[in-house]
Amino acid sequence: MDPVRNPYAPGAGQRPPELAGREREVRQFEVVLERVARGRPERSTVLTGLRGVGKTVLLNTFRSMAIQRLWGTGKIEARPDQSIRRPMAAALHMALRELAPRHRAPERVEHVLGVLKAFAQAKTDDEKPSRNSKGGARWQPGIEVPAVRGRADSGDLEIDLMELFVDAASVATDLGVGIVLFIDEMQDVPTEDISALCAACHELSQIGGPLIVVGAGLPHLPAVLSASKSYSERLFRYTRIDRLSREAADYALSAPAHLEDVSFTPEALATLYEISDGYPFFVQAYGKVTWDLALHSPITAEDVTVAAPEAEEELAVGFFGSRYERATPAEREYMRAMAALGEEPVPTNEIAKSLGRRPSSLSPARDSLLKKGLVYSAERGLIAFTVPHFGHFLRSRPD
CATH class of the missing domain: 1.10.8 (Helicase, Ruva Protein; domain 3)
Known part of the structure; x- marks a missing residue:
């Protein structure tokens, strides 16, 4: 067999040669795009699943679908302990740049870009000056218009996102299209930022603005969203991505x-x-x-x-x-105990019992594994690996 002709693509987020088994999700998103473009009410979308099931591939497929319909698009990958303010500003900047050449009122687009620049540069209460900055020089987002003060620059992310999303959506409305923002690893968005994002999406859903968010994350993402805003279960369309038939x-x-x-x-x-x-x-x-x-x-x-x-x-x-190499010795001990118990999810008290430890003494290791995205809390008192077959891998290791 000629390896040059090998069609298979086991890469991170790399689209396989045949996107099999995801026809339902693609059709659903086609409906969402069409409804939003026609001014019909529609929810934002959240994809959940273990690692390796193709969530990022679907995000990229959805983005291509939106681009083909001349929508504005932007994408970020959330990181723990990093505010989404600057990444979201960059994503929206990209979306507006896609829409700007077709807009008949350049000054209107420039005004929204000025609001976006003010949003990106807004100082928050917990923001500390850089050691290398002189007099607290502001981050420059690469937007070549003056910042518009007094809009989306309060420093309160919830207020600022609401105002920014509304203004950006108005540009898309003028063109009869929409804006879609994609957030990968959404479970890593900081708690306060998740709350602000939900509030902004809620505001848009009430006024019918053509801007939606499509997020992807681990199976516990719905619980993360629900903990931030009680109405989040009605705000998003949740789609679980699983193994193929x-x-x-x-x-x-x-x-x-x-x-x-x-x-x-x-x-x-x-x-x-x-x-x-x-x-x-x-x-x-x-x-x-x-x-x-x-x-x-x-x-x-x-x-x-x-x-x-x-x-x-x-x-x-x-x-x-x-x-596995990212884990500390204590975290590896915890994961090996999980694997030894067999089928997931595993009761946390059973892990403690198998190690002869008190559950509270294992909390640091468990919390660190949660933060690293190696495990997730399936429900209260239960823990599971985010990677399929990881337990089998650990059981097969000689150490």
Whole structure:
């Protein structure tokens, strides 16, 4: 088999050659785009799921769909302990730049850009001057218009986001389109910023502004949003992204192979589904290595069996190992105890019991793992890995 022609793409956020099993989500977003453009009420969207199920791929697909409809778009990746003010300013700047060339009133767009610049430069109460700054020099967002004072620059993110979103949405209204802002790793948005974001989206939903947010995050993201604003369960459309069905996984492998005049035997597809468990990243990872090691078409179950150890070794180093190496000894002990208990989610009191420790003494390790995104709280008193098959990986490690 020619490795140059290998069609599979097991990359982080990299679109696979065939986006199988996500037709329902794509159709739903098409409806959202059309309804918003027509001035119909519609909710923002939140995608949730474990790592490796293709949330980022869907975000990028949705963004492409919006761009094809001439919408303004922007995207950020949230980070723990980092305010979304500057990243959101940059994302909205990108969206407005996409809309500006088609707007018939340049001065109106410039006014909104001036509001955006004031928003980006607004000083907050907890903001500290940089050591390298002279006289507290302000961050420059690269917007070549004067800042408009008195709008979206109070320093209160909730007020400022509301005003900024309303003004930005008005530009899209003039053009009969919308703006969509994409937020990856949304569970990492700081608590106060999540609350401000929900309030801004709530304001837009009440006035019918054509600006929506599409977020993606780990399975506990709905709980994070609900804790910030009681109305968040009605504010967003929640879509859980999970593993692929057998039919979808088979198609994800066979469709791109068919374009290269290559086929799989039914037994090979069955074996690939069994070892990948239908998780899109694993489907691509095992498919890629199997292709490289197979001698000819059709690819057989024996080819898959031969390739599986090499694929697992690559996953152990990259997908699993890189995450394990980020953990401290105490965090590794906690995760290994989780894995030893078997099926997830795991009761936290059972972890403490297995280690012969008090639950309170394990709180620092658990909280740090939560912050690093290695585990999530499935519900009160239960904990689970954010990465599928991570427990199996830990149980197979010699140490």
